[in-house]
Amino acid sequence: MAVVKADFETCQGYANCVMAAPEVYDIDDEGTVVLLKEEITDEERAKVDEAVNSCPVSALSVEDA
Amino acid sequence: MTASVVIVGSSVAGVRTAQALRRGAYEGRIVLLGAESELPYDKPPLSKQFLAGEWPAERVALLSAEAAEQARIELQLGVAADHLDVAERQVVMANGKRIGYDVVVLATGSQARPSPWVAESGLHVLRTIADSQALAADLARDGPVVVVGGGFIGAEVAATARSLGREVTIVDPLEVPVGRLLGREVGSMFVDLHHRNRVATHFGTGVKSVEGRAGQLTVRLTDGQTLTAATVVVGIGALPNDSWLASSGLLVDDGVVCDEYCRAVNAPEVFAVGDVARWMHLGYGESCRVEHWTNAVDQAACVAHNVFHPEALRAYRPVEYVWSDQYDWKIQIVGRPTRATSHCLIGDLGRPSARAAGKPRAVALYKDDSAQFTAAAIVNWPKALVTARRLLAVGSSFDDALSQLEQLAGPRMEPIS
Ligand SMILES: Cc1cc2nc3c(=O)[nH]c(=O)nc-3n(C[C@H](O)[C@H](O)[C@H](O)COP(=O)(O)OP(=O)(O)OC[C@H]3O[C@@H](n4cnc5c(N)ncnc54)[C@H](O)[C@@H]3O)c2cc1C
Numbered sequence: 398m399a400v401v402k403a404d405f406e407t408c409q410g411y412a413n414c415v416m417a418a419p420e421v422y423d424i425d426d427e428g429t430v431v432l433l434k435e436e437i438t439d440e441e442r443a444k445v446d447e448a449v450n451s452c453p454v455s456a457l458s459v460e461d462a
Numbered sequence: 463m464t465a466s467v468v469i470v471g472s473s474v475a476g477v478r479t480a481q482a483l484r485r486g487a488y489e490g491r492i493v494l495l496g497a498e499s500e501l502p503y504d505k506p507p508l509s510k511q512f513l514a515g516e517w518p519a520e521r522v523a524l525l526s527a528e529a530a531e532q533a534r535i536e537l538q539l540g541v542a543a544d545h546l547d548v549a550e551r552q553v554v555m556a557n558g559k560r561i562g563y564d565v566v567v568l569a570t571g572s573q574a575r576p577s578p579w580v581a582e583s584g585l586h587v588l589r590t591i592a593d594s595q596a597l598a599a600d601l602a603r604d605g606p607v608v609v610v611g612g613g614f615i616g617a618e619v620a621a622t623a624r625s626l627g628r629e630v631t632i633v634d635p636l637e638v639p640v641g642r643l644l645g646r647e648v649g650s651m652f653v654d655l656h657h658r659n660r661v662a663t664h665f666g667t668g669v670k671s672v673e674g675r676a677g678q679l680t681v682r683l684t685d686g687q688t689l690t691a692a693t694v695v696v697g698i699g700a701l702p703n704d705s706w707l708a709s710s711g712l713l714v715d716d717g718v719v720c721d722e723y724c725r726a727v728n729a730p731e732v733f734a735v736g737d738v739a740r741w742m743h744l745g746y747g748e749s750c751r752v753e754h755w756t757n758a759v760d761q762a763a764c765v766a767h768n769v770f771h772p773e774a775l776r777a778y779r780p781v782e783y784v785w786s787d788q789y790d791w792k793i794q795i796v797g798r799p800t801r802a803t804s805h806c807l808i809g810d811l812g813r814p815s816a817r818a819a820g821k822p823r824a825v826a827l828y829k830d831d832s833a834q835f836t837a838a839a840i841v842n843w844p845k846a847l848v849t850a851r852r853l854l855a856v857g858s859s860f861d862d863a864l865s866q867l868e869q870l871a872g873p874r875m876e877p878i879s
């Protein structure tokens with residue numbers, strides 16, 4: 398189990414995270430990332446890691462709970 | 463078993479390949495070689511927030527020394543690779559040192575196309591952090607700025623220089639510079655965007671010469687006009703850093719030529735990633751090379767997988783994606799608009815007040831002859847971006863894409879084709 402976090406101030410709305418892990422991330426009308434869930438399963442971890450790495454402004458993180 | 467992976471090139475493609483290998487539980491040795499002595503840093507902010515002085519250097523860092531150590535990525539920076547000895551499986555460095563590998567990943571990226579004009583000083587290209595710092599120092603002084611090249615980098619530099627209060631003129635031999643990529647109608651909205659932000663354009667005119675020095679430059683145009691400038695920035699495209707491979711025997715043709723798995727043809731233990739890679743895109747049925755950040759990251763994930771899992775190779779066939787920030791427009795392009803034959807526009811970019819709340823927003827949808835949805839260009843509309851990217855990933859028809867995006871737009875945004 399792990400916890401995902403986002404820095405909403407830093408997010409620029411590039412939506413790379415939404416493409417990598419649409420179950421976890423969405424984007425609102427103003428172009429800020431939305432966390433669809435905060436806790437993720439081990440199966441989701443690989444996709445979330447990919448999303449974290451694909452954010453151009455390093456706005457995302459994931460921490461082991 | 464692959465005991466050691468050597469990655470040549472320490473920017474986003476190289477760093478992300480190394481990180482993806484470790485994330486995928488690769489336990490062998492990873493060596494990351496880079497010509498520049500700086501720790502790995504990122505490029506997109508170099509024409510935007512970093513150039514404007516809004517972001518400090520820490521914010522463009524890609525990999526700290528601690529993070530490298532923690533991930534057991536051996537950094538060897540400050541020396542360029544000079545030759546690849548494919549038979550001996552060694553990278554030969556400019557200082558004569560030889561570094562052996564089981565697999566090598568070529569991630570040497572690209573460089574700014576050099577300026578064909580020479581001035582004493584004050585003439586810039588923009589690719590590295592040192593370039594961006596040197597340009598920022600000149601932009602800090604008052605005086606007019608001439609940008610040669612109306613593509614994305616040129617437009618971003620113009621917007622940044624304008625935000626710093628400089629008087630800016632852009633010159634490009636094409637009448638509608640972005641039109642080559644997005645079509646004339648959409649491209650001309652980008653021209654209007656410059657004008658709305660009080661940036662002058664000389665489009666449809668080339669540069670004959672640039673003379674003088676910083677603060678006192680003269681730019682002569684092919685139509686006989688002369689511009690004076692304190693600073694000149696030349697943004698006329700990029701060239702892949704592949705000339706060091708000319709002696710390797712690898713097939714190099716505007717990039718390292720690779721198969722669909724990003725392996726160099728005829729050398730399966732050699733991979734290429736990022737701006738320097740020319741690979742076979744099975745979706746397009748032709749080889750392509752992409753100079754965008756997200757491509758470097760996505761391709762790095764694919765290459766790392768293929769390095770570690772040669773028994774389960776994955777073909778790399780991405781939906782291309784690039785963003786650009788110009789003035790108050792956040793622009794995103796998904797897919798490949800140059801493959802399209804017509805397009806349809808939803809929303810309006812011409813009138814800034816088209817949307818009651820805030821900035822104008824629009825999406826241009828592109829289709830090919832078989833009515834397939836091939837690309838979209840989005841301005842200030844994140845929801846449309848997500849929808850378009852999803853539809854392209856599943857290979858939607860143009861009509862489906864159009865109706866979904868019209869629905870998203872709601873009744874107030876009628877399509878204008
Ligand atoms: C100013 C600027 C703004 C940009 N803005 C955007 C944007 O908004 N959106 C977007 O999608 N893309 C943007 N890009 C493009 C994006 O940054 C590139 O696609 C990306 O950097 C490619 O990464 P790369 O690692 O393949 O190559 P590069 O970033 O070019 O890195 C290659 C690395 O290899 C090193 N190297 C080269 N030759 C050798 C050698 N012989 N031996 C050892 N090391 C070597 C170089 O020093 C460099 O560190 C921008 C680029 C620039 C320059």
Ligand code: SF4
Pocket residue numbers: 403407408409410411412413414415422424429430451452453454455456457
């Ligand atoms: S990738 Fe980063 S910048 Fe883009 S929407 Fe996600 S968090 Fe925001």
